[in-house]
Amino acid sequence: MEPLLVHPDPPPPELAQALDLGGHRWKAVLDEAAANRLEPDDGWGGAVVVVDGDAEGAFALCRALRKRDVPVEPLLLLVSGARLADLELRDELFDDFCLHPFHPRELEARLRHLFWRTGSGPSPELVEYGGLVLNLETYQAAIGGRPLDLTYMEYELLKFLAQHPGRVFTRETLLSRVWGYEYYGGARTVDVHIRRLRAKLGEEHANLISTVRSVGYRFGQSRWS
Amino acid sequence: MARVEPQMQYVLRTVEERGVRLIRLWFTDVLGQLKSFAISPAELENAFEEGMHFDGSSIDGFSRVQESDVLARPDPGTFELLPWSERDETSARMFCDVENLDGSPFEGDPRQVLKRNLDRARDRGFSFYVAPEMEFFYFANGDPSAPPQPLDSGGYFDLTTADVASDLRKRTIHTLEAMGIPVEYSFHEDSPSQHEIDLRYTDALSMADNVMTFRLVVREIAMEQGFYATFMPKPLSGVQGSGMHTHLSLFEGDQNAFFDPGDPYKLSKIGRGFIAGLLHHAPEITAVTNQLVNSYKRLVVGTEAPSYVSWARNNRSALVRVPVAKTGKESSVRIEYRAPDPACNPYLAYSVILAAGLRGLEEGYELPPEATSNVFALTDAERAAEGMVELPQSLADALDTMERSELVAEALGEHIFEWFLRNKRREWADYKAQVTPFELARYLPSW
Numbered sequence: 001m002e003p004l005l006v007h008p009d010p011p012p013p014e015l016a017q018a019l020d021l022g023g024h025r026w027k028a029v030l031d032e033a034a035a036n037r038l039e040p041d042d043g044w045g046g047a048v049v050v051v052d053g054d055a056e057g058a059f060a061l062c063r064a065l066r067k068r069d070v071p072v073e074p075l076l077l078l079v080s081g082a083r084l085a086d087l088e089l090r091d092e093l094f095d096d097f098c099l100h101p102f103h104p105r106e107l108e109a110r111l112r113h114l115f116w117r118t119g120s121g122p123s124p125e126l127v128e129y130g131g132l133v134l135n136l137e138t139y140q141a142a143i144g145g146r147p148l149d150l151t152y153m154e155y156e157l158l159k160f161l162a163q164h165p166g167r168v169f170t171r172e173t174l175l176s177r178v179w180g181y182e183y184y185g186g187a188r189t190v191d192v193h194i195r196r197l198r199a200k201l202g203e204e205h206a207n208l209i210s211t212v213r214s215v216g217y218r219f220g221q222s223r224w225s
Numbered sequence: 226m227a228r229v230e231p232q233m234q235y236v237l238r239t240v241e242e243r244g245v246r247l248i249r250l251w252f253t254d255v256l257g258q259l260k261s262f263a264i265s266p267a268e269l270e271n272a273f274e275e276g277m278h279f280d281g282s283s284i285d286g287f288s289r290v291q292e293s294d295v296l297a298r299p300d301p302g303t304f305e306l307l308p309w310s311e312r313d314e315t316s317a318r319m320f321c322d323v324e325n326l327d328g329s330p331f332e333g334d335p336r337q338v339l340k341r342n343l344d345r346a347r348d349r350g351f352s353f354y355v356a357p358e359m360e361f362f363y364f365a366n367g368d369p370s371a372p373p374q375p376l377d378s379g380g381y382f383d384l385t386t387a388d389v390a391s392d393l394r395k396r397t398i399h400t401l402e403a404m405g406i407p408v409e410y411s412f413h414e415d416s417p418s419q420h421e422i423d424l425r426y427t428d429a430l431s432m433a434d435n436v437m438t439f440r441l442v443v444r445e446i447a448m449e450q451g452f453y454a455t456f457m458p459k460p461l462s463g464v465q466g467s468g469m470h471t472h473l474s475l476f477e478g479d480q481n482a483f484f485d486p487g488d489p490y491k492l493s494k495i496g497r498g499f500i501a502g503l504l505h506h507a508p509e510i511t512a513v514t515n516q517l518v519n520s521y522k523r524l525v526v527g528t529e530a531p532s533y534v535s536w537a538r539n540n541r542s543a544l545v546r547v548p549v550a551k552t553g554k555e556s557s558v559r560i561e562y563r564a565p566d567p568a569c570n571p572y573l574a575y576s577v578i579l580a581a582g583l584r585g586l587e588e589g590y591e592l593p594p595e596a597t598s599n600v601f602a603l604t605d606a607e608r609a610a611e612g613m614v615e616l617p618q619s620l621a622d623a624l625d626t627m628e629r630s631e632l633v634a635e636a637l638g639e640h641i642f643e644w645f646l647r648n649k650r651r652e653w654a655d656y657k658a659q660v661t662p663f664e665l666a667r668y669l670p671s672w
Binding site for chain 2: 138139140147149150151152153154155171172186187188189192195196198199200202
């Protein structure tokens, strides 16, 4: 998921902390210019805007974010009790709001709900191929509807392969991308884990991972065939 | 929440998602028996971070004079759901490393001993791979008061025989594969009711864990069907016993360090040195690879089990065999050590085998010539002329040889070395004090 836009820059420390603990990535921006300059390649994952000191500046930023061809959403406002009246006639600028100072659990609950409604955010990310489904959030894998019980490294290897179907990877690449640390097995570890994955996938699905002679391994169909 | 390593996070999440109710923490005592205690998911995070405290004094080989409290720290990389349910509760297992209270490796933990030996190999750039051929018997029951009753060619179960055993084996293989333990081959062995399942190679630490799991799975599945499986090395007189022939290889990165395309045997200098080391130290390590009184009833002349120190390519009487690699597969050259039996402690057996092999290549031992004839058919004089030594003839013999071995003491560490000798001497003394059916049958009528 792409990072959240957070205003103002710097944000109140308790907000930064709550977002970190919730596992959200975020970047602080001061104004529209900064919002454009710092925007990730795939756009903002959403926004949390505090309406406090410079309320006009905050609403101006919201307006800019919503006016785009692809509006930034979801957008959550943090607003103090004294400023609640300012929300009137500005309904199009935000998706939800939360009283400031906020309770971290309330903020998290509102963010989750917003992400769920807009179908973005840390909702289950699925990798699917053939009958294989990997849920990247819950670390669960299933093949043809049957749960696959994998060890962590088996899961990580299968995830990496399934995220790049049709590509051939050498053992070295797999070792450095998936393991990335020293292991008792050395480079042969990859072969061992592939064999274990095939065993767990079962005969019917073992050929999801094919051996490319004297190169390495490929998941799924070749891109060239 | 404190930062949790991704592996631990994975385990915690899986426990939650799969509704695991019980997590079994496994470790192994010095004799190679699997020990287990269960914790609830609520205790899991704490087990990762601080380890689970327990009193080691009741565990064979763990007790020490001063204090006996140790920590079991689960290895999250070994987390597996158990494919059989206990009281309908989903349960999982993890192997543990046993630590002293200060977090240092506990000297009495065989898994830590193997890790230490593997670290030594890794410092030299080697990873150690093994693939055991596991042999075992199925019997009608495990009652030790009567002779074991084979499931086939033994009368009682004749009608159902082949089906029962092959069904057991099929279920076993299915369970092993589901637990990430790939099987290479399996078949009915020579002896009545004897079976063999060959495991596909993996690094020695994972394989030692696999052997522990394997023995449990085989017995568990036999039990479910009302039978009994045993890894006792020689349960029946007069037929082959059960071995654990083990294929060994060293890798340097991606390269098989035993392979040299220019050598007539396709063996590199490293491979030759490793074999020479194994041969040289074989008598010293036999007490560990063959640790029961009963083990030595398998290692007798005229069976497929070795009794002399020798090596060969296609000679099944040799202690070390270098299987001739298939054309096009030469780089998969490996060596097969044929002494171990499946009742060994795999962590300790792999430790001493590795130490012996490494010593050979470190010290540049010379590889003796290949044994080209059937070792068993030679006379004692011919064997002596070829420099062929006997493997220890009994547990007592093996312990004497081990006691003089600086190599084994170093590989096992003082704690296990001393405890093992003490414990096994007692086993031998108990055995020696028995009057056996053999003696009664032989001597009572005539004396």
